[in-house]
Amino acid sequence: MTHAAASPSRFAHQLAQQYGLDEVPASRSAMPSLDMARMHYPEPHLFVLAPLPAEDAFVVSVELERAGSRRFFHGNAQTHLGLLEPGAVHIADLAERPSAYVCSPFHSVLFRLPRSTMDEFARESGGPAVAQLHCTPGASDPVLAGIAAALLPSLKRPAEACRLFIDHMALALCAHLASTYGGSQGRRPVAAGLAPWQERRAKELLAANLARNVSLAEVAAECGLSRGHFSKAFKATTGRSPHSWLIERRIEAVRGMLLESTASLSEIAVACGFADQSHLTRVFGARTGSSPALWRRQRLRPAAAPAAAAAAGGCATT
Template sequence: MKSSGFYGQTVKRFFHLQQEPVSLITRSLRNAEIAVTETRDDAPIEGVSGEMGLQDANVVTLMLYDDPNCETWERGRRAIKADIRAGATYLYDMKKDVRYIINKPFHALHFYLPRTALDSIAEQSNAPRVGELPAQLGAGHDDPVIRHIGGALLQALRKPAEINQLFIDYAMLAFTAHAAQIYGGLRWRVRAPRTGLAPWQVKRACERLDSDLGGTLSLQQIAAEFGLSVSHFSRAFRISTGLPPHQWLLRQRVQAAKQLMTARDLSLAEIAISAGFANQSHFTRVFSAQVGASPAVWRREAQSTNESES
């Protein structure tokens, strides 16, 4: 299937990759598709990159390798040679047919950010439309927020089966809001809500999340049930519960796993799947991080406690 944004097959062709890279995609903002893709090639095919595809969108790139003396083209002409720094963020305007000379190993994280996403986040914030982002070739930005979000998404890209859609939606919403504010000059006309959801909304939202431990529901689906924007719902849910939706879901998975370990004679692999984890390894990592002990150790201690009490 041919992708319309800068992800999937488009990224494969642009960097002349042998295989299509993994992308994470969210559609939680109305009429917008936002994606993030990791690219890495330590022995690339040298030459001019392919086409990004002309459209009203930006590519926001977090560089993970240095690219000294990088030659970049715009609208069919050589535009600049510049030293591209690992750890810096660069903005590219897809309306300008940006290409570059591939002549050394590369590693980067690319966010596809269409105009529709910027318009949607401005609408949800009751703010004026965001202007053009400052996509100046060779101009890197020291952006610790993009580095932080990128680091979290890199782990997700490498183990996509272990990541629920709520986390992808939440992280990409945070990225979009940040890019709109820092680079697009988004100015909030109203304060973010300081109050949480109504009690009945909290109850209903938690029931919906609890019924889908596998994490297939999107933030958009849940927020729509209350007639709220995704950003409003996410903030209000966190105020009400103390956790963002994806972390609340992980906590519920751990609680479900504990119940299964004490009530039924199942293997840890069976418990992992039943509680919504991708596999036993995923279950062990999340459980150990939250509880401070591995599932096997916790189960032995729980069984020992039950035996001593009976």
């Protein structure tokens, strides 16, 4: 089955409506900072990607699997691509109303980037505005392939996506596109970390909102910094990205509730910022090497053992 999968977004809805694809239902985790979709066409037959409505935006496609030939049409020009390897990239300007003929199965991640998004990134980073994005169609880009792979779980399970992580990846995407395909180097990154008050405020805000999808912009604004500057400064200060630090605090909160409450795993998951029990189990297992249920049993058993032994001893002496 051919389908488009994404966080609920106008772009994913456009793809679903334009090409008659299935769209993932809306979830509680919207990602306004990054408009993306996953397209999968498994049948070896002609598939026509007709032009989307013209707008001042770019679409960047990254191949997830080896794909066959296709032909792109943009403006009065056309580009023919042969065999595409995983990580192959193509960039289209939606103002030119690009279209394509695809004759073989494909599996791609697509990013939609309005020019206004690139302009906002340029202002924050101190670099020049990006007029155009130029790439050799079909060329491999390991960085974009890595970004697409990192975001794939968020596309498959949008309810579990962490806003801080999505925001961070959106900045990384814009930075790479601007420097590699837009000719913009921006300013040299500042190595300094956060001031003590900024670190304290950022941690307080994150810790107080474990169950809420706080945005990178929200935390950065509390520190009086741009998103990019804050993200780098936070890691320079703590040794962790904001997203990684938040996940650690959530796991700490889970441990506390496992030991100190009788709440169910599903209740603990929601209280600590996870989408559901399944999401909690995957993240907890990856961080601790154990499931939450097993971790709880192993730590509660020693406390129960003396009572059990005393009870057994009491019975033996009577």
